Amino acid sequence: MVSEKQLRANRENAKRSSGPKTAAGRLRSSRNALRHGLSLPLTADPAALMKARQLALMLVAAGADDMRMIAAVEMAQAHAQLLRVAAVRSKLVANLDFTSANLKQVLRLAALDRYERQALKRRRRAAQKLSAASNGRTD
Numbered sequence: 001m002v003s004e005k006q007l008r009a010n011r012e013n014a015k016r017s018s019g020p021k022t023a024a025g026r027l028r029s030s031r032n033a034l035r036h037g038l039s040l041p042l043t044a045d046p047a048a049l050m051k052a053r054q055l056a057l058m059l060v061a062a063g064a065d066d067m068r069m070i071a072a073v074e075m076a077q078a079h080a081q082l083l084r085v086a087a088v089r090s091k092l093v094a095n096l097d098f099t100s101a102n103l104k105q106v107l108r109l110a111a112l113d114r115y116e117r118q119a120l121k122r123r124r125r126a127a128q129k130l131s132a133a134s135n136g137r138t139d
Contacts, residue, residue, distance in 0.1 A: 038084060038115045042077050045084065052080035059130065067133040075126035081119040085112055 002010075020026045042048055055076035060068045092109050096102075 038081075038088060038112070042080055042084075048080040048084050051083065052076040055079060065133070068130060071126050071130035071133050075123055075130055078119050078123035078126055082116065082123065085116045085119060088112060 020029045037045070042052060052073070053076070056069070056072040059072040059075060064072070089109065089112050092105065092112070096105050096109070
C-alpha cells in the first residue's frame with residue numbers, strides 16, 4: 001500500500017514531467033522520429049523503393065500468382081528497410097567520436113535497434129508467407 005505522502009509526491013512529479021507545454025516544444029518533440037528518416041514509409045525513399053522492387057522480381061518467377069508476389073514484395077520491402085537501417089548505422093558509426101564519451105551519439109545508435117527488429121520480424125513473416133505460397137498452402 002502506498003502512503004499518502006508517497007502518493008502526493010508522485011502526483012507532484014507527474015505534473016512536472018508531462019511533456020512539452022509550448023507549441024514550439026510540442027512541434028520539436030513531434031519531429032523526433034523523423035531525425036534519421038527511418039520512421040518514414042519506404043515510398044518516401046525512391047532509391048530504397050527501387051531496390052525493393054528489383055529484389056521482389058528476383059524472388060519470384062515471372063507469372064507468379066498474387067500470393068507469391070505479395071509475399072515477395074513484403075519480404076523485399078522489409079529487406080530494403082534493413083538496408084536503410086544499416087546505412088544510417090554506418091553513417092552514425094563513422095561520425096562517432098571515440099575520444100569523448102558522447103552519450104547522445106551512443107543513444108542515437110542504440111535507437112536504431114528498434115527499427116532493425118521490426119524489419120527483421122517483417123522479413124521473417126514474409127519469408128514464411130512466401131514459403132507457404134510456394135508449397136501451395138494458404139496459412
